[in-house]
Amino acid sequence: MQVTMTVNGTEVTEDIEPRTLLVHFLRDTLGLTGTHWGCDTSNCGVCVVWVDEQPVKSCTMLAAMAGGKAVRTVEDLERDGVLDSVQQGFMECHGLQCGYCTPGMMMTGRWLLDHNPDPTEQEIREAISGQICRCTGYSTIVRSIRWAATQGQGSPVTHTTETAGTPS
Amino acid sequence: MQVPAPFEYERAESVQHTLALLERLGDDARVVAGGHSLLPMMKLRLATPEYLVDINDLRGELGYVVVAEDMVRIGALARHADLLGDEALAAVFPIFRDAERLIADPVVRNWGTLGGSLCQADPSEDLTTVCDALDAECVITGSGGERVVPMAEFHQGPYETAVGDAELLTEVRFPVRPGGSSAYQKVKRRAGDWPVAASAVAVWLDGGTITDARVALTAVGVEGTVDVDEALVGRPPSEEAFAAAGALASAASDPVTDARGSADYKRHLAGELTVRALRTAVERALTSTPTSTP
Ligand SMILES: Cc1cc2nc3c(=O)[nH]c(=O)nc-3n(C[C@H](O)[C@H](O)[C@H](O)COP(=O)(O)OP(=O)(O)OC[C@H]3O[C@@H](n4cnc5c(N)ncnc54)[C@H](O)[C@@H]3O)c2cc1C
Numbered sequence: 001m002q003v004t005m006t007v008n009g010t011e012v013t014e015d016i017e018p019r020t021l022l023v024h025f026l027r028d029t030l031g032l033t034g035t036h037w038g039c040d041t042s043n044c045g046v047c048v049v050w051v052d053e054q055p056v057k058s059c060t061m062l063a064a065m066a067g068g069k070a071v072r073t074v075e076d077l078e079r080d081g082v083l084d085s086v087q088q089g090f091m092e093c094h095g096l097q098c099g100y101c102t103p104g105m106m107m108t109g110r111w112l113l114d115h116n117p118d119p120t121e122q123e124i125r126e127a128i129s130g131q132i133c134r135c136t137g138y139s140t141i142v143r144s145i146r147w148a149a150t151q152g153q154g155s156p157v158t159h160t161t162e163t164a165g166t167p168s
Numbered sequence: 169m170q171v172p173a174p175f176e177y178e179r180a181e182s183v184q185h186t187l188a189l190l191e192r193l194g195d196d197a198r199v200v201a202g203g204h205s206l207l208p209m210m211k212l213r214l215a216t217p218e219y220l221v222d223i224n225d226l227r228g229e230l231g232y233v234v235v236a237e238d239m240v241r242i243g244a245l246a247r248h249a250d251l252l253g254d255e256a257l258a259a260v261f262p263i264f265r266d267a268e269r270l271i272a273d274p275v276v277r278n279w280g281t282l283g284g285s286l287c288q289a290d291p292s293e294d295l296t297t298v299c300d301a302l303d304a305e306c307v308i309t310g311s312g313g314e315r316v317v318p319m320a321e322f323h324q325g326p327y328e329t330a331v332g333d334a335e336l337l338t339e340v341r342f343p344v345r346p347g348g349s350s351a352y353q354k355v356k357r358r359a360g361d362w363p364v365a366a367s368a369v370a371v372w373l374d375g376g377t378i379t380d381a382r383v384a385l386t387a388v389g390v391e392g393t394v395d396v397d398e399a400l401v402g403r404p405p406s407e408e409a410f411a412a413a414g415a416l417a418s419a420a421s422d423p424v425t426d427a428r429g430s431a432d433y434k435r436h437l438a439g440e441l442t443v444r445a446l447r448t449a450v451e452r453a454l455t456s457t458p459t460s461t462p
């Protein structure tokens with residue numbers, strides 16, 4: 001079947017098998033390997049992307065279900081060489097070690113700050129509670145997102161097709 | 169890598185279109201709502217539908233939460249996050265917020281729906297118990313029109329419901345009766361996990377006397393409500409009465425030992441969580457300023 005969706009501001013149309021999961025569509029069809037793929041059982045959250053502004057575990061959604069919708073992945077956090085404040089926070093506060101969980105954590109972190117710009121530590125922990133990190137013990141991830149909160153609005157601009165990260 | 173077996177994908181545009189598709193495609197077709205129960209099962213090949221009918225575009229038709237004076241109506245495509253965030257719903261039935269705070273995790277709650285939860289009919293599923301306690305009715309729509317099925321007849325065993333092959337669960341209705349309140353208490357092993365056990369309580373009082381109480385249990389081998397009238401109805405609320413009701417809930421439960429806990433532990437939880445939920449529900453009914461518990 002043919003599926004058309006907007007990925008990081010760019011419209012893409014591809015021929016896919018209906019059973020293709022969104023995570024594999026992003027990674028294998030579009031080559032956007034920033035989104036990770038881990039447990040495959042909807043538990044770890046390394047695969048979190050946004051679909052129509054809502055975070056989703058992309059291993060638990062069909063690419064076909066995202067047809068006609070706007071998908072945002074971790075590749076879209078940085079704009080014109082400027083990192084999102086959440087990305088900067090992970091650098092400043094050592095929010096990652098192996099980096100496997102990081103894309104999902106950052107997508108959830110950015111979503112949280114867009115809806116709650118000054119979250120408490122408890123609110124951050126709740127927001128990332130569906131995501132697993134095997135390295136950091138979470139404290140530095142929480143600190144990283146808090147750091148971003150103190151920087152104000154991180155996403156530099158709202159979307160235009162021109163500035164979007166283009167899928168290969 | 170887990171991927172579903174091959175199937176054909178159809179996207180429905182309306183309830184009528186869904187029903188027409190289901191009739192044409194026959195019993196090899198399944199609808200997909202949030203997909204957060206069905207897709208994991210398809211990835212494990214525990215479900216192998218030939219056709220998948222995506223009903224997410226029916227959100228405009230079936231995504232509502234309507235709170236009226238004598239009745240709450242919730243569309244089958246209302247998502248967990250909608251139910252968690254709805255202030256009017258929390259004011260009438262605080263049990264929804266209690267339960268939703270602890271269902272899965274915030275990302276999963278963005279997608280899973282009320283209809284999908286009830287139709288999945290997983291014995292560990294939380295909203296079924298909530299609907300049992302609130303004496304809900306399910307509206308099932310087919311090409312011949314609507315029929316209304318009480319919760320007691322909706323589930324016909326684990327993973328089996330009253331919804332036919334060419335039918336859709338479209339709405340769940342909850343009667344609102346004065347003088348009552350509700351609460352949900354759940355124990356889970358870690359954030360995002362399914363319940364070890366949980367208890368759903370709805371209670372009504374008149375002039376300091378309990379006039380009705382409904383208790384339903386999750387994941388402990390009981391379908392429908394547990395009869396606790398003997399312990400509560402006609403009495404003023406007291407710790408002794410709650411303990412007696414808890415003992416009845418515990419005795420009615422028939423859990424199995426598994427990775428989430430031993431049968432004994434779950435039986436204990438069934439009683440203790442019922443006591444705690446009763447305490448909270450009664451307090452809410454008496455102050456009638458419902459707040460949610462952590
Ligand atoms: C990691 C994780 C943790 C979870 N933890 C919990 C938990 O703690 N407690 C809990 O209760 N649940 C939990 N869930 C389940 C979650 O709540 C699901 O979202 C829910 O059970 C199913 O809703 P859905 O919309 O995703 O249904 P789907 O997966 O889309 O559908 C489930 C079934 O219902 C059918 N169906 C769906 N909608 C309709 C309809 N309107 N009419 C007729 N048939 C329909 C489908 O054909 C399918 O057979 C968890 C899920 C995950 C992935």
Ligand code: FES
Pocket residue numbers: 036037038039040041042043044045046047048057058059060
């Ligand atoms: S790979 Fe999607 S939740 Fe783990």
Ligand code: FES
Pocket residue numbers: 095096097098099100101102132133134135136
């Ligand atoms: S940094 Fe290694 S899993 Fe989180």
